[in-house]
Amino acid sequence: MNTAAHTPAELALRAQDYPRINAALDFIAAHWDEQPSLERIANAAGLSPHHFQRVFTRWTGASPKRLVAALTHASARRLLSEGASVMDAAFETGLSGPSRLHDVFIAEEAVTPGNARNAGQGLTFRVGHAPTPFGTGVFLIAPRGLSALGFADPGEERETEDDLKDRFPAADFQRDDSVAGEYATRIFGEGGSGPIPLALYGTPWRRQVWRALLAIPPGDTISYGDIAREVCTARASRAVGAAVGANPVSWLIPCHRVLASDGRLNGYHWGLQRKRAMLAYEAATR
Numbered sequence: 001m002n003t004a005a006h007t008p009a010e011l012a013l014r015a016q017d018y019p020r021i022n023a024a025l026d027f028i029a030a031h032w033d034e035q036p037s038l039e040r041i042a043n044a045a046g047l048s049p050h051h052f053q054r055v056f057t058r059w060t061g062a063s064p065k066r067l068v069a070a071l072t073h074a075s076a077r078r079l080l081s082e083g084a085s086v087m088d089a090a091f092e093t094g095l096s097g098p099s100r101l102h103d104v105f106i107a108e109e110a111v112t113p114g115n116a117r118n119a120g121q122g123l124t125f126r127v128g129h130a131p132t133p134f135g136t137g138v139f140l141i142a143p144r145g146l147s148a149l150g151f152a153d154p155g156e157e158r159e160t161e162d163d164l165k166d167r168f169p170a171a172d173f174q175r176d177d178s179v180a181g182e183y184a185t186r187i188f189g190e191g192g193s194g195p196i197p198l199a200l201y202g203t204p205w206r207r208q209v210w211r212a213l214l215a216i217p218p219g220d221t222i223s224y225g226d227i228a229r230e231v232c233t234a235r236a237s238r239a240v241g242a243a244v245g246a247n248p249v250s251w252l253i254p255c256h257r258v259l260a261s262d263g264r265l266n267g268y269h270w271g272l273q274r275k276r277a278m279l280a281y282e283a284a285t286r
């Protein structure tokens with residue numbers, strides 16, 4: 001996948017902006033939980049608010065407000081998962097109350113804080129096992145489509161199933177190997193049978209990274225840094241790594257095509273041997 005191209009003039013402008021952007025990112029990292037205004041962040045960068053907004057958005061691909069909201073959402077989600085109330089999570093992240101936290105969650109996930117805290121309550125998934133070229137596939141299927149796909153070696157099917165279910169601890173699950181077999185045939189059968197419907201539950205940031213993964217052609221590979229430059233900025237490599245690791249639908253969203261910057265295989269949830277096999281399979285059938 002090609003990363004964004006820049007002319008020499010554009011690269012020179014980015015280099016010129018870097019010290020101010022770096023100062024702004026450091027300020028946001030230290031003060032995001034104070035919900036700083038645009039004026040405060042711009043002051044840290046030594047620019048007027050209007051000019052800073054344009055420079056920051058041009059350099060990072062996101063507005064300062066968007067970055068503060070993403071950090072707020074990530075912290076609030078962690079607090080909610082640890083049992084904090086919606087009100088406590090709002091105040092802990094520097095927001096004025098639950099209504100502001102509601103706005104943050106709707107913007108980031110299209111769900112309310114209460115729904116996020118309920119961890120899948122009200123959702124019913126069908127879960128099933130089926131053979132695939134990479135061992136037993138474990139499929140988690142929502143009413144709107146495939147929500148998760150993992151792989152298991154012999155005897156590890158239950159462990160893989162529990163791994164997928166733990167992402168939605170309050171949801172209901174119904175065992176259905178037949179529908180899993182149908183999905184396996186559609187995904188891995190010769191010729192397939194058209195697009196596979198996906199029902200992905202994740203933040204806009206993660207879905208943005210997952211879309212970038214979908215653009216990597218079969219048989220090609222890319223680094224975490226390349227993905228980071230594609231979706232935002234090279235400084236986001238660690239956050240990109242976390243989003244890649246959280247990919248719920250293995251193989252279809254091809255996180256196995258992402259390598260370390262030096263080309264090493266690393267960081268595959270279902271094992272490096274399986275990642276190597278997937279890349280070899282794609283190279284052989286390309």
